[in-house]
Amino acid sequence: MTQKANILLVDDRDENLIALEAALTSLDQNLVRANSGEEALKHLLGTDFAVILLDVVMPGMDGFETAAHIKQREKTKDVPIIFLTAQEIDRHEVFRGYASRAVDFLLKPFDPWVLRSKVEVFVELHQLKAQMREQARTLQRDLGQETGEPGKALAEQLSQRARQVQADLTRLREHIVTNYQDVDQPLVDGVRRMDGSVSRLTTLVDTLHGPQ
Numbered sequence: 001m002t003q004k005a006n007i008l009l010v011d012d013r014d015e016n017l018i019a020l021e022a023a024l025t026s027l028d029q030n031l032v033r034a035n036s037g038e039e040a041l042k043h044l045l046g047t048d049f050a051v052i053l054l055d056v057v058m059p060g061m062d063g064f065e066t067a068a069h070i071k072q073r074e075k076t077k078d079v080p081i082i083f084l085t086a087q088e089i090d091r092h093e094v095f096r097g098y099a100s101r102a103v104d105f106l107l108k109p110f111d112p113w114v115l116r117s118k119v120e121v122f123v124e125l126h127q128l129k130a131q132m133r134e135q136a137r138t139l140q141r142d143l144g145q146e147t148g149e150p151g152k153a154l155a156e157q158l159s160q161r162a163r164q165v166q167a168d169l170t171r172l173r174e175h176i177v178t179n180y181q182d183v184d185q186p187l188v189d190g191v192r193r194m195d196g197s198v199s200r201l202t203t204l205v206d207t208l209h210g211p212q
Contacts, residue, residue: 005050023112037066050126056085
């Protein structure tokens with residue numbers, strides 16, 4: 001059973017958080033609230049998140065400052081960030097946003113379908129990474145214990161799992177291309193990196209499996 005992903009919602013206004021929850025509840029993932037940048041950073045200390053939806057304009061630490069802190073931390077530097085802003089952003093703000101390595105901007109009021117679709121892609125990428133990590137741990141643990149025929153059977157099982165992840169990733173890539181006329185390059189880049197990682201895992205498992 002696939003574990004639910006955590007999604008961090010950061011906004012200083014409760015009504016905006018309620019709107020985000022209403023848009024994302026159908027994804028059936030764990031939605032975590034934060035009313036400030038400082039609170040968001042506290043959540044990130046002990047919880048692994050698939051994606052962060054981050055309001056730009058907040059009192060105290062704004063969205064850009066919060067994102068900069070997130071990307072400076074080794075544990076959270078690769079967590080995707082989608083900025084939310086209620087106003088048209090100028091070039092300077094766009095530069096600040098992408099300089100902090102955010103992956104996207106969405107203007108309020110946002111289209112719930114667009115928001116949900118973007119978040120869903122990052123959730124699927126996060127879950128695929130989790131599957132790869134678990135398979136790698138299983139490979140390291142069990143192949144070190146098993147020899148002979150049991151080891152061959154385990155290698156065959158892991159090979160099948162690795163190929164299933166590869167197939168899931170292919171379907172995800174097709175989903176992105178099919179559902180976005182103006183394809184998000186960060187999403188494409190993320191899938192490409194995952195594709196390379198899965199290919200290396202599959203090659204490793206096949207090598208351990210040995211000749212047929």
